[in-house]
Each structure stands twice: as structure tokens, then as C-alpha cells.
Amino acid sequence: MIELTHIKKTYDTGRARVTAVDGVSLSVEKGDIYGIIGFSGAGKSTLVRCINLLERPDSGRVRVDGVELTELSVPQLREARRRIGMIFQNFSLMPSRTVADNIAMALRHSALTPEKKKEKIASLLELVGLGERAESYPSQLSGGQKQRVAIARALANDPKVLLCDEATSALDPQTTRSILKLLRSLNEKLGITMVVITHQMSVVKSLCRHAAVMEHGRIVERGTAVDLFSHP
Ligand code: ADP
Ligand code: ADP
Numbered sequence: 001m002i003e004l005t006h007i008k009k010t011y012d013t014g015r016a017r018v019t020a021v022d023g024v025s026l027s028v029e030k031g032d033i034y035g036i037i038g039f040s041g042a043g044k045s046t047l048v049r050c051i052n053l054l055e056r057p058d059s060g061r062v063r064v065d066g067v068e069l070t071e072l073s074v075p076q077l078r079e080a081r082r083r084i085g086m087i088f089q090n091f092s093l094m095p096s097r098t099v100a101d102n103i104a105m106a107l108r109h110s111a112l113t114p115e116k117k118k119e120k121i122a123s124l125l126e127l128v129g130l131g132e133r134a135e136s137y138p139s140q141l142s143g144g145q146k147q148r149v150a151i152a153r154a155l156a157n158d159p160k161v162l163l164c165d166e167a168t169s170a171l172d173p174q175t176t177r178s179i180l181k182l183l184r185s186l187n188e189k190l191g192i193t194m195v196v197i198t199h200q201m202s203v204v205k206s207l208c209r210h211a212a213v214m215e216h217g218r219i220v221e222r223g224t225a226v227d228l229f230s231h232p
Contacts, residue, residue, distance in 0.1 A: 001193040002028040002051060002161060007060035009046050020046040021057070022217035028210075030160075033187055033194045035208035035225060037201065043217040044197040048163050051195065052084040053077060065160050082109070085154030089166035091146040093138040099125070099149050100134040106156035124152040128182060144175035151182065155190075162186075164196040168203060180207045205229055 009021040020043045028034040036044045049055040050062060053069050062069045067080055093102050103121045112120060125131050128148040138146055147167060154162055164183070168176040184207060187194055196208060204211045204225055212222035221228060 001030040001032075001065055002026070002034075002195065003061075003063040004047070004050065005061040005063075007047065007050050007057045007062070009043075009050060009055055009057045019217050021050065023060075024214075024217070024219055026212065026219065026222075028193060028195060030193055031187070031191050032210055033184070033196060033208045035204035035211035036195065036197045036214055037199065037204050037211060038214035039199060042214040044214050045165055047214070048165055048195055048197050051161070051163055052081050052086065054086075082157040083159045084161045084163065085157070085159040086163040086165065087147065087150045087154050087167045089169045091138070091143075091150045091170075093146055093149060093153075095138050097137075098134065099130065099136050099138070099141070102138070102149055103153045103156055106153045110157065120156070121152075124155060125149075127155070127186070128152045142175070143171050144178060147171065147179055148182065151179075151186070155186070155192075160193060162192050162194045164194060164198075166198060167196070169198070169200070176203070177206075183207060201229065 004024060004026045007021050007024045011018045011020055024047055036047065038044050046055055050057050051064065053062065064084060069077060069080055072080060100121050103124055104117060107117050107120065110117065121134065125134055128151050130145060130148050133141065133145065168179050171179060180203065183194065186192060196203065198204060208225045211225045211228050212219045
């Protein structure tokens with residue numbers, strides 16, 4: 001489903017050139033939940049942003065669901081990106097809009113009729129367990145509820161892939177468990193492929209089937225989550 005080949009990404013900070021991702025290859029199978037774990041600054045976020053070309057790699061190839069994203073025109077890429085949902089540590093909701101309108105934003109290019117959009121938003125909110133909160137504002141929700149809204153929004157265009165960038169890092173342990181449970185159930189129900197980046201070992205252990213450990217822009221270890229964490 002996802003194939004990254006020799007991805008390299010550097011940043012020019014003015015004073016120095018920082019290599020954030022240093023020649024990483026990674027393939028993630030359809031339906032997998034793939035964890036990328038490592039300390040802050042390891043390059044996880046940059047790598048995962050290369051999957052939807054939020055960051056453009058200096059070199060290397062990005063293939064998602066059979067499409068070579070690095071070769072698409074800007075409008076084609078915009079279209080392809082709708083098939084790749086993403087959620088973040090800070091939820092990135094629009095504070096001045098209701099829950100329903102936050103999700104509607106993701107549907108603004110959709111061909112659905114207004115009536116069908118409303119139905120879609122209602123069913124997405126049901127899916128994430130927030131059926132009653134369509135008219136709430138983000139400030140009226142807990143952190144876990146905000147992340148549920150962000151997940152509903154990320155799923156609005158029926159993506160094949162969901163990218164999760166430290167999605168539970170701002171949440172307490174109990175809320176983290178409930179969000180991880182939701183992500184797992186979405187993976188099972190929808191068959192959606194997930195890439196999860198985290199600095200928390202517990203997240204990989206409880207959610208992921210496969211994982212890679214990143215250090216200084218490189219993958220230093222990879223395998224099944226069980227094998228990786230059963231080392232002596
Ligand atoms: P090992 O620990 O068995 O040596 P590595 O992670 O060093 O495995 O990988 C060896 C080579 O195989 C690397 O160059 C890497 O590009 C490729 N490789 C291994 N696993 C994957 C994977 N899941 N996706 C893409 N390439 C992989
Ligand atoms: P992680 O997600 O593992 O914390 P990042 O991908 O955010 O790692 O960062 C990897 C490296 O790239 C770090 O050294 C970071 O400072 C640097 N970096 C990330 N984004 C930028 C940017 N926009 N400009 C300059 N340097 C950056």
C-alpha cells in the first residue's frame with residue numbers, strides 16, 4: 001500500500017544543512033498498522049510527511065496505492081492526498097467552527113449533495129462515538145473528543161491510508177487507551193492502512209503489528225512489534 005524508496009530529506013536552516021531523513025526505504029502492506037518509534041528529532045515526522053508529500057523529499061520515490069506520488073502534477077496530487085488522512089498531536093481543529101463544520105471542510109470538494117454530506121458527517125460522528133456532538137465547538141470538548149473529531153475529519157474522503165503523528169501524545173493514559181482502541185477498530189472495520197509515529201513504546205506495543213525504530217534519520221531496526229520488543 002505504501003512504498004518509500006531511498007527517501008532523503010534535508011533542511012537548510014540558514015546556518016547549516018540538517019539531514020532529517022537519510023535514505024529510508026519502507027514498505028507497509030495493505031491493512032497493516034505500522035509504527036515508527038524514536039526519540040524527538042529522529043526524523044519520524046519528516047518521514048511520515050513524505051508519505052503524502054506534505055514534505056517533498058530531496059530524492060527517493062513515494063508510491064501509495066499503486067500511484068507514484070512524486071510524479072503527479074499539483075492538481076493530481078491534491079486529489080491523491082484526499083485518499084491519505086492525517087491526524088496530529090494538537091488535533092488541528094478550527095476553533096470557530098462546530099464539529100460538523102470542521103468535518104464539512106474536508107468534504108468541500110466532494111461531489112456529494114448537501115443532504116448526503118450531512119448524512120456522511122452524521123455517520124462519521126457515529127463511527128467515532130460522537131453522534132451527539134455535531135453542534136458543539138472544539139472548546140467544549142475534551143482532548144480525547146477533539147481527537148475523535150479529527151479522526152472523523154481524516155476519514156471523510158474514505159482514505160486508504162491514515163497517518164497518525166503523535167496522535168495520543170497530548171492525552172492522558174486512559175484517553176490514550178480509548179483512542180488506540182478506536183484506531184484499532186477502524187483498522188479492523190474499514191481495512192484502512194495506518195502509519196503511526198510515536199515516542200511511546202506502549203503505543204507501538206498495544207496498537208501496531210509492525211514497527212521500525214528510527215535514529216538520526218535512519219531506520220536502525222524493524223520487524224513485527226512482538227519481535228522488536230521481546231529483545232532481552
Ligand atoms: P536487517 O535488520 O534484516 O538487516 P534492514 O532493516 O537492515 O534489515 O534492511 C535491509 C535492507 O532491506 C534495507 O536496505 C532495506 O531497504 C530493505 N528493507 C527491509 N525491510 C524493509 C521494509 N519493510 N520495507 C522496505 N525495505 C525494507
Ligand atoms: P521527529 O518527528 O522524530 O521528532 P523531525 O522529523 O521532526 O523528527 O525532525 C528531524 C530533524 O529535522 C530534526 O533535527 C529537526 O530539527 C529537523 N527539522 C524538522 N523540520 C524542520 C524544518 N522545517 N526546518 C529545519 N529543520 C527541521
